[in-house]
Structures are given as C-alpha cells and as structure tokens.
Amino acid sequence: MVFDFDGVIVDGMGEYWWSSRQACMTLVDTASGSESLPVEVPEAFRLLRPCIHYGWEMVLLAAELLRPDSPLRLQGPRAYAADYSLRSQQALEAWGWQPAQLQESLEQARRKAVAVDRSAWLARHRPFPGVVERLAGLAAEGVDWVVLTTKGAAFTAELLSSLQLSPSELYGHESGSKPEVLLRLASQRLLRGFVEDRRATLETVLATPGLASLPCYLASWGYLKPEDRQSLPRGIHLLEPEALASPLASWP
Ligand SMILES: [Mg+2]
Structure with a gap:
C-alpha cells in the first residue's frame, strides 16, 4: 500500500x-518595501494549498501575496486557482525565478528550522486523526506500506520518526515523479493501492501505461478543492476516514 504524506x-x-x-x-528584499508577510497563515494560502504539487509553488504563492500587481492580489485566490498553472508560470517570469531555486530556499528554511529548534518545527505539524494508528495497524494485517511524497525525503523521515512510524520505504521528490516511482514499485511487487489527496496526481497515475489498474484512493480528509469529490472517474475512490479505519479487504 502506498501513501502520500502531506494532506494524507x-x-x-x-x-x-x-x-x-x-x-x-x-x-x-522586504527591507526596501513597506509591506511584509503576516505571521498567521493567510486565507489565500490556505485556499490555494489544494493546487500545490511541489513545495516550491508555496514559496511562489507567498511572493505573489507581496507583489502589488499580482493577479492573486488583484483578483483573489479563487480566480488564481481557476487558472493555476498559467498563473504560476507568469509569476515565475515576473519574479525571474526558477523552480529549483525556490525549492532550495524552502528546504534551506526547513533545514535551519530543524537545526535551531527541532521540536518547534515538529510541533507545526499535526497527524490527521486515526491515520497514525491505522498505519501502525497495517503490519498486523501483514501489509507493508510505503510513503511517496513530493516533500524532501529527509524532512519526511524526521516527521515519520517523531510519530514512531516506520514505512518499509520512503520516496521524496528526489526519487522522481510519483508515476515513475509507482511504476518501479509495481514492477517489483503487487501494489494494493495508492492513497493521495491531490486528484490531478491520481488522474495522471491512472493515465500512465502500466498503472491503469492500480486502485487509487482520494483521501477525503486532505487538501481537496470543493469540486474534487464530484464525478470521480472510474478507478478513483473517495476514501472517507471510516473506510480508512476498516480492514483493507472492505475498502471501496
Ligand atoms: Mg498530498
């Protein structure tokens, strides 16, 4: 069984x-401007989280909240979400940035936070109710589980160990795209399913030759857009917490 990390x-x-x-x-350079970013999570950031694929996009969103003429500020988060890919591309161009440098700056901020005060960094995360217990219980069902995330593997490992969870394998963004990793895993063993909260990722997985029959589960408790639950294609099942808690044999 394969599980996404953030949002699952x-x-x-x-x-x-x-x-x-x-x-x-x-x-x-915020020193030269009069504006700065709020300490509390902005509503626009929260609303756009379901659009995020890679971590660097979050840094770009933060920057767009600062740029006075950004469409995020002028038109709001819902309009931005409706045209997310194009808006992200335009924002990268407006700032003159590359995704790799944004990803590196994000991971640098994380490395520093872990080094300075690991427990404060860990405390900014909360496991979803029941998930840790359920994962720990998979071993009792004789099922091994794998974590597949677009987060950096080192940070994911820190968090998993703080929750006393030990998946049989862990793949971060360094290992390649999710469909690539799933294809490699599927060539080695029978995969029982993939639990993920980003619908677009599940759709890409199902459209990948060799993965069309992989049972895909959309985690209902994760970062979903309001419309994500509706009209799910064949092959993607909405997974509610009650179903998660039940034995694998009774999953949809
Ligand atoms: Mg996720």
Whole structure:
C-alpha cells in the first residue's frame, strides 16, 4: 500500500506557511518595501494549498501575496486557482525565478528550522486523526506500506520518526515523479493501492501505461478543492476516514 504524506498522514499547514514565508523573505528584499508577510497563515494560502504539487509553488504563492500587481492580489485566490498553472508560470517570469531555486530556499528554511529548534518545527505539524494508528495497524494485517511524497525525503523521515512510524520505504521528490516511482514499485511487487489527496496526481497515475489498474484512493480528509469529490472517474475512490479505519479487504 502506498501513501502520500502531506494532506494524507500529516496536516502541516502551519509549517507550510512558516517555511514558505521564511524562504520568501530570503529571496525578496522586504527591507526596501513597506509591506511584509503576516505571521498567521493567510486565507489565500490556505485556499490555494489544494493546487500545490511541489513545495516550491508555496514559496511562489507567498511572493505573489507581496507583489502589488499580482493577479492573486488583484483578483483573489479563487480566480488564481481557476487558472493555476498559467498563473504560476507568469509569476515565475515576473519574479525571474526558477523552480529549483525556490525549492532550495524552502528546504534551506526547513533545514535551519530543524537545526535551531527541532521540536518547534515538529510541533507545526499535526497527524490527521486515526491515520497514525491505522498505519501502525497495517503490519498486523501483514501489509507493508510505503510513503511517496513530493516533500524532501529527509524532512519526511524526521516527521515519520517523531510519530514512531516506520514505512518499509520512503520516496521524496528526489526519487522522481510519483508515476515513475509507482511504476518501479509495481514492477517489483503487487501494489494494493495508492492513497493521495491531490486528484490531478491520481488522474495522471491512472493515465500512465502500466498503472491503469492500480486502485487509487482520494483521501477525503486532505487538501481537496470543493469540486474534487464530484464525478470521480472510474478507478478513483473517495476514501472517507471510516473506510480508512476498516480492514483493507472492505475498502471501496
Ligand atoms: Mg498530498
């Protein structure tokens, strides 16, 4: 069984904003401007989290909250979400940034936070109710489980160990895209399913030759857009917490 991490195992909204804000402030010269980013998680950031694929996009969102003529500020988060890919591309161009440098600045902010005060960093994350117990219980069912995330593997490992969870394997963004990793895993063993909270990722997985029959589960408790639950294609099942808690044999 394969599990995504953010939005499936752990709610890290507080940390996503904290690290993105730190990273953004190292990239943008806020000293020269009169504005700065709020300490509390902005509503626009929260609303756009379901659109996020890679961590660097969160740093870009933080920056767009600062840029006076950004469409995020002028038109609001819902309009931004409706045209998310194009808006992200335009924002990268407006700032003259590359995704790799944003990802590095995010991970640098995280490395620093872990080094300075590991327990404060950990405390910005909360496991979703019942998930830790359920994962721990998979071993009793004789099922091994794997974590597959677009987060950095080192940070994910820190969090998993703080929750006393030990998956049989862990793959971060360094290991390649999720469909690539799933294909490698599927060539080695029978995969029981993939639990993820980003619908677009599940759709990409199902459209990947060799993965079309992988049971895909959309975690209902994760970072979903309001419309994500509706008209799910065949092959993607909405997984509610009650179903998660039940034995694997009775999953949809
Ligand atoms: Mg996720």
